[in-house]
Each structure stands twice: as structure tokens, then as C-alpha cells.
Amino acid sequence: MDSLHIELSQNLKQKPEPSALGFGQYFSDHMFMMEYSLEKGWHDPKIMPYGPIALDPSAMVFHYGQEVFEGMKAYRTAIGELVLFRPDMNLKRLNESCERLSIPQVEPSTLLQGITELIKIDASWIPSGEENALYIRPFIIATEPCLGVRASHTYKLMVILSPVGSYYPEGIHPVSIYVEQRYVRAFRGGTGAAKTASNYAASIKAQEDAKQSGYSQVLWLDGVESKYVEEVGSMNVFFKVNGEVITPALSGSILAGVTRDSVIALLKSWGIPVSERKVAMEELVEAHKQGLLEEAFGTGTAAVISPIGSMKWGELELSIGGGKTGKLSKKLYDTITGIQRGQLDDSLGWRYRIE
Template identity: 60%
Template sequence: MSSQIAIQKVSQPKPKPNQAELGFGHFFTDHMFIMDYTAGQGWHDPRIVPYGPIEVEPSVMVFHYGQATFEGLKAYNTVDGRILLFRPYANAERLNVSNERLCIPPIDPNFTVEAIKSLVEFEKNWIPAGEGNSLYIRPFVIATDPYLGVKPADTYKFFIVLSPVGAYYPEGINPVKIYVESNYVRAVKGGLGFTKTAGNYAASLKAQEEAKEKGFTQVLWLDGIEKKYIEEVGTMNVFFKIDGEVVTPSLEGSILAGITRDSTIKLLKSWNVPVNERRISIEELYVAHDQGKLEEAFGTGTAAVISPIGELNYNGRTISINGGKTGDLSSKIYHTITGIQNGSVADTFNWTVEVK
């Protein structure tokens, strides 16, 4: 695979969006990255081109059989004028975990990071200023064979698009209300739950829609077999502080190995906070609440970083966590990770990668 990235500049740059109205995922930069895969040739022709529609045949396999993987990470302006990526090699390696499960050829992680850095450097003027703002990076792969037949494709395209963003949830660092899903099933061990693939998110939409109609921000999924063990929130891994110990569901093949999840666990251990990765049932959580031992709950993910959970509703019973307020530990984790990301907190873990 050639590492020489060709560049085609846009003829007319777009106006930048108002930073106060960014939201999440609404705006896209002037350029994107594309690379092709052909069986027998491998990955080839990496290039940065103007952002815009892609032309494919209606029969391309991604539309019919769902061979699609993606990642999500961010670029940040630092207080001293640098541009930092947060753990991009972890994202590149996790993309290959998803690729392997969906029979998509792997991409050299070092080249993936090189491509991300090149595109971010080229579009650095799109990184928004302001607290909590960043440039969201979406690498993704799709199958492109024009063929109606169930098999792994022989051709693929790897894209990277960039989006200037604000807070993922309107609540920001304020606690969100979560609906515990007891009807629908998202994933089971042996399936695709541990990957970042389009089908996982399609499977969650119906429950998410119904939860929003009831006034909840997100859905907390239970396991797909017994429907009793906590797995993850739709866009986040989840943590609970119970009687001084932080508990998070263990990785058993049906939930995503979140990079912010891993960062949170490493931080907690460095602070000598007890942390336990294990199975935890929704009943155990409600008992802990009744006993006054459920101290905090929060989600972790690239988009929101840390999102405190102030309320859970399970089978019609609502519980308030920490009085519906952001807990001290949730706040400490949030400010530490975002501080590392924007360069205001020392990166003792060597998590950040500087763009040129």
C-alpha cells in the first residue's frame, strides 16, 4: 500500500458554521479522504478530495448485505496552539477488529493514523474553538461490489470525513435520563455487538425512538439472553459507583470495547479507586439504590466523553441517582480526560498524538 496521499483541493471553500450552533454531526469540512481496495491488489490510491456525494451503483453490496464498519475519534485545539488526537492508534486497531468480524480486509493502523493526521492537518482551520468543541473524525469502510449475492465483497472503499462539533447531548455534563430496555434485543455473544458496524445501530433505533417519546435521552440495554444483565447505553459504555467501588460490565463479546471506557478504567486504577469489570444485573443495581449504596452512574464514549446518569427507569420504576446531580467522580474523570485532550492536563499516559 502506497503511503503517498494525493491531494485535490476544493475550488470554493464553504463558509464555516456558527460555533454556537454546531450541535453534533450537522456540518462537514471541505475535504475527505478516500482509499480503494481491490482483491489481488490490496489497498491503493489514497487521496484527499473535495467533500461531496459519492457515485456508486444501486447494487453495491453494502446496501444489501451490510458490510460496513466505522470508527469515531476527535481532534482538539490545545491552549498552546497545538492540534491533538486522542488515542488514534486504539481506534485504528479497533477498526481492524470490526473489519475482521465482517470479512473486510485489514488496514495498516499506522497508515490509518497517517491518513487521519494528513486530513486533519489539511482541514485544521475547521477545528472549532470554544470549550467542549472539537473536530469529530469518522473513518468508515463500505463494500462496493455491484453484485446481488451473499458473500464477502472483492472491492471496498475506506473514507474519512470530518465534522466540527459541540456537545453530543444537549445536557452536556449535566445528568441524563435513561430508559432501561426490557423488550428489544440489540446483540448477543457470538454476534456483532463488540464491533462498530452499521447493523448494531440500526438494531437500536426502534427502542431509542420509543424511549425519546417517553422523555428519555438514551436506552440502557440488557443482555439478549436473560434480559437481566446490564450491557451498555446506545452510544456509551456504562459505569456505576456502588459503596465506594466502581463497577462496569465486563467485555464478553456483546458490547463495544470503548476507548473512553478503557481510559476511564486506567484513570481510576491510577487514582487507587476500586474498579471491577464484571456482570451486574439490573436487579442488583436497584437493590443497591434501595440500600443507599448506588452513589453515581455515568456513561463513557468518544462523543460525550463522560455523561452522568441522573435517572433510570426500569419496568415503570424510576430511581434518581445522586439526587439527579453530577457526582464528584464523574466530574473528575470528565475534566481529566478533556484536559488531556485539550492539553491543559499533563498526559502521563502518552495517549495523545500531535498533528503536524
């Protein structure tokens, strides 16, 4: 790629208290940016002060939604190392999203270099605290000024950083979820397997309705029969039934989560039966009636592991594990966060050290 140009900010921000971070409310001093054109490909990588960007009102992202993004985290270990967690998986998925949205793919090593240099410059923004981290948001938007319905000829790739606390106010404590039967998030052949803004925009109304009814998240069902479980909110979902852990198979409408993949690998290494297949709500209700639905939890970069204490489906309210965090959920959370923060051995090679 072109040589990386760095412009340091002359007006550094005051950092928030680690105990008051929330999620995605504060942003570091700098950002990474790179441009794309048909003539030059991806070019002009630079790190610059964080700030507004100028776009033409007819930029295609505003009108046809050509956009993809990723979510990653950076950590500081007990011995002071800066590390990422499986960044190769995130960059692979970013390019898969690009392919689905007809956006030019990015050379992973080029983007990873830009991300690591940005983190080194803003390393002081990595917050202290056991549940805190530096959230990394790479995204690509279509910038060509044109109202024709086609793929854009120009794009902008950006990376911004945000110090974050726990994604949910409940933290690792169980959340209550509402099984959505009216709205649909995605369907096979659509963009459900891509990390793109439209998927999340389509979920907001159901999420608002669920919160008004006292639930933390929405459990999405398939878009054809409204019968099979797909995702919970912005996370993949797992159920422990009679000793076996079950998660919906990647069928083209479910995001291939990095934490999901990590959980499956850990379960297999521990000798715990795990299967990826269709999971019907009726199956879960029957397992609950028989006392076999032992645990349920969501997985994702933001929350890592989010235990599910209850599910509302129609008139049924299913309490899971007595509304308490299950032993397996806690073990998975402790293991993944322990690897991320350098507290546990990284036998699977997931930690990426920033030199």
C-alpha cells in the same frame, strides 16, 4: 502505500458558528479516500473535496450491510498544537471490526497518515469552545456490484470531518435513561463487539420510544436473559456502588470503548476500586434501596462522560445522586478533556500530536 494524492477544493464552505454546531450536522471541505481490490489490496489514497460518491445500485453494502466505522476527535491545545486522543486504540478496534465483518484490514500507519494530513488541510475547521472539537469518522463500505451472499471483493475507505459541540443538549448535566426490556441490541457471538452500522440501526426504534417517553437514552440488557446491563445508548456504562466502580465485562456483545479503557486506567491510577463483571439490574435496584448506588455515567468519544441522573426500569424510577452530576463523573470528565486539550499533564501518553 501508494503516494498520497491531494486535490484541494476550489469552493470552500462557510463555517458554522461554534455556538450552533450540534453534533454531526456540518462537514469540512475535504475527505480522505482509499480503494481496495483483491488484485491491488488497499491502494490509491487521496484527499479530495468533500462531496457525493457514486455507487452501483447493487453494491453489496446496500444489500448485506458489510460496513464498519470509527469515531475519533481532533483538538487544538492552548498553545496551538493539533492533537488526537489515543488514535492507536481506534485503529486497532477498526481492524477488529473488519475481522468480524470479513473486511480486509487496513495498515494502521497508512490510515493514520491519511487522517493527519486531512486534519492539517482542514485544521481551520477545528472549532473554538471548551466542549467543541473536530469529529473524525473513518468508515469502510463494500462496493462490489453483486447480489451473492458473501464477502465483497472491493471496498472503499473514507474519512470525513465534522466540527461538533456537545453530543447531548444536556452537556455534562445528568441524563435520564430508560432500561429496555422489549428490544435487544446485541448478543454474544453476534456483532455487538464490532462498530458496524447494523448494531446502531437495531437500536433506533427503542431510542425513539424512549425519547417519546421523555428519556435521553436507552440502557440495553443482555440478549439472552434480559437481566444483565450491557451498554447505554452508544456508550459504555459505569456504576459507583458503595465506593466501588463497576462496569459490564467485555463478553463479546459489548463494544470495547476507548473512553471506557481510559476511565478504567484513570480509576486504577487514583486507587479507586474498579471491577469488570456482570451487573444485574436487580443488584443495582438493591443497591439503590440501601442508598449505596452513588453514581452512574456513560462513556464514549462523542460525549466523553455522560452522568446518569435517573433510570426507569419497569415501574421503578431510580434517582441517582439526587439527579446531580457526581464528583467522580465530573473529575473523570475534567481529567480526560484536560488531557485531550493539553491542559493537564499526559503522564499516560494518550495525546498524539499532529506534526
